[in-house]
Amino acid sequence: MNRPNPLRDPRDRRLPRIAGPCGMVLFGVTGDLSRKKIMPAIYDLANRGLLPPGFSLTGFARRDWADQDFAQIVHDSVKAHARTEFREEVWKQLAEGFRFVPGDFDDDQAFERLRRTIEELDELRGTGGNHAFYLAIPPGFFGDVVRQLKEHGLAEARGDSWRRVVVEKPFGHDLESARELQRTLGDVFPSGSIFRIDHYLGKETVQNILAVRFANEMFEPVWNSNYVDHVQITMAEDIGIGGRAGYYDGIGAARDVIQNHLLQLLSLVAMEEPTSFEADSLRIEKQKVLSSVTLPRRLDLTTARGQYAAGWAGGEKVIGFLEEEGIKRTSTTETFAAVKLNIENRRWAGVPFYLRTGKRLGRRVTEVAIVFKRAPHLPFSDSATEELTQNALVIRIQPDEGMTLRFGSKVPGTAMEIRDVNMDFVYGGAFTESSPEAYERLILDVLLGDPPLFPRHEEVELSWMILDPVLDHWARDDEKGKSKPEQYEAGTWGPASADEMLARDGRVWRRP
Template identity: 40%
Template sequence: MTHPTPASLLTIFGATGDLSRRMLLPSLYHLQAEGLLPEDLRILATARTEMTRDSFLQLAAESIHARDPGARPDDAALQGLLQRIDYLPAGTDDAGSMQALAAQIQRLRRGDVLYHLSTAPKFYGAICQALAAHGAAGAGTRVMLEKPIGNDLASAVAINDAVARAFDESRIYRVDHYLGKEGVQNLIALRFGNALFEPLWNSRQIEQVQITVAETVGVEGRGDYYDEAGALRDMVQNHLLQLLCLVAMEPPARFDPTAVRNEKIKVLRSLRAIDQHSVTSETVRGQYSAGAIEGRLVPGYAEELGRPSQTETFVALRAHIDNWRWSGVPFYLRTGKRLPSRSTEIYLQFRKVPHSIFGGAAAADMRPNGLLIKLQPEERIELALMSKTPGLDRHGLRLSQVTLDLDFHQEFRHAPRRIAYERLYLDAIEGNGTLFVRRDETEAAWEWVDAIAEGWREAGFAPRPYPAGTWGPGAAVALLDRLGHAWRE
């Protein structure tokens, strides 16, 4: 297999869509401003929307301005990016437009080509087959696919099969944008770049792990999609399981695509199944009702949707990884909409000291150490330790918990804040697949999640209501309380 070379052409399908306007075009602008795009890279934008190149360039400029309305874009960088861009409308149901698009790709191509399918996954197969039919999917081409792919294992397999008929696996880059976040990459650096943590990163020293992805927003105009997916398929199968893999995987032999992905798939295949016999004890489903977010009254999910629904907007579950490193350690996963704050974090609680030498009040003050890795809204790492409380006391030492705090905004205050797609685009353009997801990972994740969804159906396990602005149904608290644990809030 020949090693990929930097792409000479980036073709974005769905270039007029929401993801492109919010993330993709601003990311390309920042890469342009920092001189990180290959000098000869051309960008071909395409979508079903009929518009001229000038109209699309205006849309692109407005999108870049809207990303940071308080800042003035670098005019030279903006013009440099716009000069790279062409626009050609095309639709998979219009063979003539796809033929014209393929011809334009061949005209612009000077080397490798990267396709980014920023469309609904149901179109992936048709787009890839059309590219192949017109000779635009051969050697030297690769394709980025947005997750989640499909809505269950069967549909994911069908989509993967359709894409595989045009592109072999080494040329398919499945995007989970969480893997492009600085904080997620720093988790890899924290684990495998420091001698301090690896000896402690196991069931002998860690009592529990919590992974939370909390949102304050509701469905925000995505009601029809979300009602079909729900929190389990939209977030657990996607982002939370990727974070779990990075926390739990064995050290890879090297930081390259094959080694990292091999360790992640081992974690997914070690997950204990949750089925109809265990869903009621290991999972919690919720759906938000009317409540208040940051002092503002908001309607319930059914009101926003405009009809009754049994779709969950909140999931909490207890996962077990049945291998030597993690046997006996519960991994608590939690995600939901209309929660009190927007937060993505990973919390590892270490076991208590085996014996306390301190008596009296100091013994009661003892708390287990904890490592908090916050990914958003701000990236930071906190290590909670016990320390002597300053002062004099006839009754002996008093203890307090203090944190060693690495605040990225302070430590790296001069470094620009990155959009996840900046890293993902840079890697995909250069042919580095380390931060992308392999086919067997997506299908193993779907297999595990499908068992939960099927268990819910067979057990008649309906979502429990929770008021907007709270941390989900009370059953989510009980899920941890049974083992003497509590959510970090």
């Protein structure tokens, strides 16, 4: 069944945003990201007619595969994870453009084979010299690959063609390493050809934050410290680290989520209205917000970190973080992190932003909650408003994408009794068009050269300037033996210190 195409040209929704002649080189084709997200997204784009007929996909990995072996890997990934139905005619046309180049990242001969493969695709598939290099590999290999691309003439665009590089988070592990990464990428690719993927920015509900704020006059006038009491931004997962011990240990929840996803959400919630939704306009306003963020002085009282212990999750008994395979029993890597931030500008002065993320929490949910101040005067008896809390606008990013507006309403009856009620908007129920998966939108934007949803290095560096003092504070505590991540039972909502952090301000965390 042909569904309406949700990926329309924003300038004219009657026109689909179709990529021109191009190809993609995918490094790290054997990883989960490639198999579960990137390859299925490419098929879904092709299935919706958003890729050119001659689109090519070249895999690069340490495998002794032929082109048909790579095609089978893509086929299996698409069958297992694609969002749209499998159509043989689409698959056949797409698979004709598949190539595979075996080799290591330090293998000069392999990169020479890659160069010849790309030249062949330009001639046979009409890709026009336009190629994106997607580095779905550990960050430690970024430098090796981009240097090889430069040395073998793969990064240099000729004539009207383009070459772009795509990198996944983490963008460094602190400010200095982020700057080093930028120097490495910037030595090979111009700034406008570097695309940093934060997949959260590709989600419809994240983009809807801007629509809610700036398309609705009823929200923007109260979107400030005169009416907002505080803001909570939560990304909770009910799963553990799984088989990611090698990546996760030493990284932790703060680096993995707060530095990128949550601070990007904060910037969208708190930014001023841009002059347009072009990349430069959005970037200016986001950078203004991030440069205004400050940490409270007492980081011991305004941050929290924890590690999940054994408990129950999803009705099953699960082990703790320190018992996971590959994790040292002395590890101080946090699986839960929370921090209180202030924004020192006219709009948000005095409004705290509370950010938290964790694994093995009560349920999987990502949301932004704008919690409003209480009415200055309530002409009701105490018993009439016993259950009444603060008004809140909650933007649900995953799952069950949508929004909830919580407000007080009279209970039917003769007495003036007020109770909280919720007004819900759910994406799936409000629109007949299906929402694209985040990677569909972002990959298409890379091929189109459309950068609004990709953080630039200035935003990345500002985010590390915010987080580095927190990480340094925790590291000093570890060295002194002063404190370690607090244990919390799997299936709960984190360590007690996180609740205490808000209790000091007379507030509580939402229970999503």
